[in-house]
Amino acid sequence: MDGTLAALFLIAGLTDMGINHCGDGGCLAQSPETERFSISAGDVDFQKATVSKELYLRYDFGRRYGPFQPVAGASLTADGTAWIGIGAAWTQRFAGDRAYVQLALMPGLYSQGSGPDLGHAVQFRSGVEVGYETSKGVRFGLSYDHRSNAELSGVNPGMETVQFRVSIPVK
Numbered sequence: 001m002d003g004t005l006a007a008l009f010l011i012a013g014l015t016d017m018g019i020n021h022c023g024d025g026g027c028l029a030q031s032p033e034t035e036r037f038s039i040s041a042g043d044v045d046f047q048k049a050t051v052s053k054e055l056y057l058r059y060d061f062g063r064r065y066g067p068f069q070p071v072a073g074a075s076l077t078a079d080g081t082a083w084i085g086i087g088a089a090w091t092q093r094f095a096g097d098r099a100y101v102q103l104a105l106m107p108g109l110y111s112q113g114s115g116p117d118l119g120h121a122v123q124f125r126s127g128v129e130v131g132y133e134t135s136k137g138v139r140f141g142l143s144y145d146h147r148s149n150a151e152l153s154g155v156n157p158g159m160e161t162v163q164f165r166v167s168i169p170v171k
Contacts, residue, residue, distance in 0.1 A: 002146075002148075002158075003126070003148070003150065004146075005103065005105075005126035005127060005128055005145070005146055006105050006124065006126040006150075008103055008128070009090060009103040009104065009105045009126060010105070012090055012092070012103055013066075013067050013068055013088075013090040013103070016066075016067040016090065016092075017066040017067050017068075020067065021066040021067055022066075026066075027066050028065040028066040028068070029065070029066065030063055030064070030065055031063065031064050032062065032063060032064075033060070033061070033062060033063055033064040033069050034060070034062070034137060034169050035059075035060060035061060035062030035169065035170040035171060036059070036060040036137075036139070036167045036168060036169055036170060037057075037058075037059055037060075037167070037168055037170055038056075038057065038058040038059075038060070038139075038165050038166065038167040038168070039055070039056070039057055039058075039165070039166055040055075040056045040058075040143060040163040040164060040165035040166070041053065041054065041055050041056070041163055041164065042054060042143075042161055042162050042163030042164060043161065043162050043163075044077055044081075044115075044159060044160070044161050045159065045160040045161070045162070046115075046116040046157070046159050046160075047116075047157065051079070051115065051116065052077040052078045052079045052081070052115060053077065053078045054075050054076070054077045054078075054161050054163065055075065055076055055077075056073060056074070056075040056161070056163060056165075057073065057074050057075070058071055058072065058073035058074075058165075058167075059071065059072050059073070060089065060167070062170070062171075065088075067090050068088040068089070068090060069088060069089045069090075069091065070086070070087075070088055071086070071087060071088060071089045071104060071106065072085070072086040072087075072106075073085055073086075073106060073108075073125070075161075077113070077115055079113055079114045079115045080113025080114045080115065081110070081111060081112055081113040081114075081115035081116070082110070082111040082113065083108050083109065083110050083111075083123060083125065083147065084108050084109055085106040085107055085108020085109065085123075085125055086106060086107075086108070087104060087105050087106030087107060087108075087125075088104065088105060088106075089102050089103065089104040090102065090103050090104075093133075097133070098132055098133055099130075099131070099132055099133075100129075100130070100131055100132075100133060100139070100141075101128065101129070101130050102128070102129045102130075102131075102141070103126075103127070103128055104125075104126065104127050104128075104129075104145075105124065105125075105126045106124070106125045106126075107122065107123075107124050107125075108122075108123055108124075108125060109121055109122065109123070110122070110123040110147070116157065116159055117155065117157075118147065118148070118149060118155075118156070118157060118158070118159060119149050119152075119153040119154070119155030119156050119157065120149035120152045120153040120155075120156075122149055122152055123147045123148065123149055124147065124148060124149070124150050125145055125146070125147045126145060126146055126147075127143055127144060127145025127146070128143065128144055128145070129141040129142065129143035129144075129165060130142055131165070136169075137168075137169040138166070138167065138168055138169070139165070139166070139167035140164075140165070140166055141164075141165045141167070142162075142163075142164060142165070143161075143162070143163050143164075143165050144160065144161070144162050144163075145160065145161050145163075146158055146159070146160050147159045147160075147161075
């Protein structure tokens with residue numbers, strides 16, 4: 001996987017911003033959003049082979065700037081790799097606001113541990129999640145993400161994860 005998910009995040013978010021968020025308060029006007037804590041687990045794939053399991057924690061801040069919600073995350077794999085980052089998510093709801101698709105882009109720092117050499121400590125995590133939100137605001141989703149260093153070094157093999165995520169509103 002290349003930068004496709006990052007490009008989709010930018011295209012969807014900026015298009016939404018231009019159509020729905022550029023009013024009197026400006027295109028990146030702050031508005032409230034549901035604050036959430038998420039936990040997910042799943043497989044880590046490297047060079048088309050499953051190489052480890054990952055636990056990923058994420059916090060979605062309780063506000064948006066235009067269509068973008070700030071998010072922060074951290075992950076740890078069974079083989080000792082770690083990643084921590086901060087970025088933004090863009091969410092589109094459908095099916096009576098119960099179903100959603102979410103794209104996220106988060107630059108962060110990667111520690112190799114006993115895992116794959118990704119070529120650089122800086123890794124960009126871009127992902128997509130599709131899921132369902134209950135009437136109490138709890139979300140259940142399937143996510144896929146890609147990490148790479150965006151050609152910051154000559155070595156840039158990338159790494160993918162497929163996970164099941166549960167997101168719980170904080171308030």
